[in-house]
Amino acid sequence: MQHFTHHSEENYLKTLYKLENGKVKKVNNIALSKALELNPATVLEMVRKMAERQLVELLADKTIQLTDKGRKKALQIIRKHRLWEVFLVDKLNYKWNEVHDLAEQLEHIESDDLIQRLEAFLGFPSVDPHGDPIPDEHGKLKKIKTQPLSDAPIKKKVTVASLANSSNEFLKYLDKAGISIGDKLEVLEVEAFDGSMKVLHKKSSITLSNEAASNILVVV
Amino acid sequence: MQHFTHHSEENYLKTLYKLENGKVKKVNNIALSKALELNPATVLEMVRKMAERQLVELLADKTIQLTDKGRKKALQIIRKHRLWEVFLVDKLNYKWNEVHDLAEQLEHIESDDLIQRLEAFLGFPSVDPHGDPIPDEHGKLKKIKTQPLSDAPIKKKVTVASLANSSNEFLKYLDKAGISIGDKLEVLEVEAFDGSMKVLHKKSSITLSNEAASNILVVV
DNA sequence: TCATAAAATTTGGGATGCCAAATAAAATAA
DNA sequence: TTATTTTATTTGGCATCCCAAATTTTATGA
Ligand SMILES: [Mn+2]
Ligand SMILES: [Mn+2]
Ligand SMILES: [Mn+2]
Ligand SMILES: [Mn+2]
Numbered sequence: 001m002q003h004f005t006h007h008s009e010e011n012y013l014k015t016l017y018k019l020e021n022g023k024v025k026k027v028n029n030i031a032l033s034k035a036l037e038l039n040p041a042t043v044l045e046m047v048r049k050m051a052e053r054q055l056v057e058l059l060a061d062k063t064i065q066l067t068d069k070g071r072k073k074a075l076q077i078i079r080k081h082r083l084w085e086v087f088l089v090d091k092l093n094y095k096w097n098e099v100h101d102l103a104e105q106l107e108h109i110e111s112d113d114l115i116q117r118l119e120a121f122l123g124f125p126s127v128d129p130h131g132d133p134i135p136d137e138h139g140k141l142k143k144i145k146t147q148p149l150s151d152a153p154i155k156k157k158v159t160v161a162s163l164a165n166s167s168n169e170f171l172k173y174l175d176k177a178g179i180s181i182g183d184k185l186e187v188l189e190v191e192a193f194d195g196s197m198k199v200l201h202k203k204s205s206i207t208l209s210n211e212a213a214s215n216i217l218v219v220v
Numbered sequence: 221m222q223h224f225t226h227h228s229e230e231n232y233l234k235t236l237y238k239l240e241n242g243k244v245k246k247v248n249n250i251a252l253s254k255a256l257e258l259n260p261a262t263v264l265e266m267v268r269k270m271a272e273r274q275l276v277e278l279l280a281d282k283t284i285q286l287t288d289k290g291r292k293k294a295l296q297i298i299r300k301h302r303l304w305e306v307f308l309v310d311k312l313n314y315k316w317n318e319v320h321d322l323a324e325q326l327e328h329i330e331s332d333d334l335i336q337r338l339e340a341f342l343g344f345p346s347v348d349p350h351g352d353p354i355p356d357e358h359g360k361l362k363k364i365k366t367q368p369l370s371d372a373p374i375k376k377k378v379t380v381a382s383l384a385n386s387s388n389e390f391l392k393y394l395d396k397a398g399i400s401i402g403d404k405l406e407v408l409e410v411e412a413f414d415g416s417m418k419v420l421h422k423k424s425s426i427t428l429s430n431e432a433a434s435n436i437l438v439v440v
Numbered sequence: 441t442c443a444t445a446a447a448a449t450t451t452g453g454g455a456t457g458c459c460a461a462a463t464a465a466a467a468t469a470a
Numbered sequence: 471t472t473a474t475t476t477t478a479t480t481t482g483g484c485a486t487c488c489c490a491a492a493t494t495t496t497a498t499g500a
Contacts, residue, residue: 008487030447039489044449046487062448062496092337102331109325117312228457250477259459264479266457282466282478 007108010077011036012046013055014107016066017074026063075139081107082128082135083118089129090122096129096180097171112137130171131162131181131217146217150195150210154187158218165215174216177206185218227328230297231256232266233275234327236286237294246283295359301327302348302355303338309349310342316349316400317391332357350391351382351401351437366437370415370430374407378438385435394436397426405438 015035019027029047033040047064050056055070066074084106088099116137119125126142127133135141146161160183163170174180179201186200195210208216235255239247249267253260267284270276275290286294304326308319336357339345346362347353355361366381380403383390394400399421406420415430428436 005486028447029449038487040448041450041490042488049486088334092334092341094337102329102334105329105331109322109329111322111325114308114312114322117314121312226456248477249479258457260478261460261480262458269456 008046009050009053009055010073010108012043012050013066013070013074014077014081016056016064017071017078020066026061027065028062029064032064072139075135075141077107078141079135079137079139080109080115082132083115083122083125085128085130086122086125086134087118090125095171095175097168097175099129100166100168127162127181129181130166131160132166144219146219148214149185149187149199149208149216149218150197150213152185152187152218153220154190156220157184157186158220159184160216161219162217163215164217170212170215173212177208178202179216185216228266229270229273229275230293230328232263232270233286233290233294234297234301236276236284237291237298240286246281247285248282249284252284292359295355295361297327298361299355299357299359300329300335302352303335303342303345305348305350306342306345306354307338310345315391315395317388317395319349320386320388347382347401349401350386351380352386364439366439368434369405369407369419369428369436369438370417370433372405372407372438373440374410376440377404377406378440379404380436381439382437383435384437390432390435393432397428398422399436405436 012032016027016032019031019035024031029040029044032047033043036043047056047058050070051058054067055073057065057067059065081103084103085099088094088102089096094102119134119137125134133141133144144161148164149158149160152158160179160181162181163174179185183201188198188200188205190197195213197208197210197213198205199208199213232252236247236252239251239255244251249260249264252267253263256263267276267278270290271278274287275293277285277287279285301323304323305319308314308322309316314322339354339357345354353361353364364381368384369378369380372378380399380401382401383394399405403421408418408420408425410417415433417428417430417433418425419428419433
């Protein structure tokens, strides 16, 4: 009856992947500890075990780096996480800001077959409810070239593709503003003073702070 | 990032519930150990912890008994297990003999809200794919009065309601025979020698051993 | 360079769950 | 009633993850 082994390891892999593909390329023990909200001693111990299992490498300069094997595993977890998020939103009518914690649990269910069937049941979605791409069964991930709305050309129709920040607060903020993935926007005017902008959205003009606009990723 | 605490405890509760409501009412350490496929030392240790948590009682004669609190928890796990089984069969097209191990994992996902939504999504099923009733959110379980097909009246139309044995072997056997939950049967003739019987099923006569017939539970 | 701050590492524990082997107690059979 | 078997319990360990509190190493800035 016992399974769920190395459950924790999966969280390390996923977090490491996200850090490596985020702003900082070099991930040290402190950064990983903070991201995982765990004690550095704990993380160091685990990273060493994962190095033995060939999932990460500990470089000479103390950088913790995913191996190909580790990256592949990380992408499988991310795939599962995002597919479950689609399930929760599309089938169980959760809102996009409510699904993260549940997906954190569901992503650890062990079965490749289950996830293939789930993917088919959901109609092979290409992105999750937050606009993040879903890796295929081989871990291949198609990256969409997006730019922050704050950098978008003026008077050009753009489409909301994903978010630079998926915090609960920001998701709720966007909900209140009525903005969701796939929406069309058009920057009407940028305020030189604070970078805030007037944007055309569903035929009405709304004002977004620079902070908000820089976290909305769009494709032209 | 959760750690599925007391994940194991849930398996103990469920197994204990099933034993208490099975053939033997008195469950001792050996019986529970065998059912869980764990070492008796392990089980004794855990049972003591669960007694501290008021989930079980250790009677003077060494019987291990669920408390009301423990039974309630057990029924919640069973509810989750069975709802996930319905999901797997109805939505992901699994066969009834393929879902058990997956449900063993899914039943531990922690969220009351999720399970309420799943139940609604599935259309409030009353039984799981094996004909076993699904407890309601309060743990109430409506028992269906069934009898083994081997005890059914002759020449009377009966309906397959559930199974006394849900082993993979038996499920596959029934699949081959084309028998599933909800099917109508009629005992045509019982062989006095070995208790085997000729049964009318979907307009054709089939022969079932006494062993098979006694594991098929029907309602008249 | 030298003091200080930050990061890495070591050490000693803790909780949850699990096992094997030894022993004690109870039940059963001869 | 004894001998044998079964069941219960104790003991010492192991694996996985986690923490706090040193201590050591490394980086940084004055
Ligand atoms: Mn998420
Ligand atoms: Mn997401
Ligand atoms: Mn089952
Ligand atoms: Mn079932």
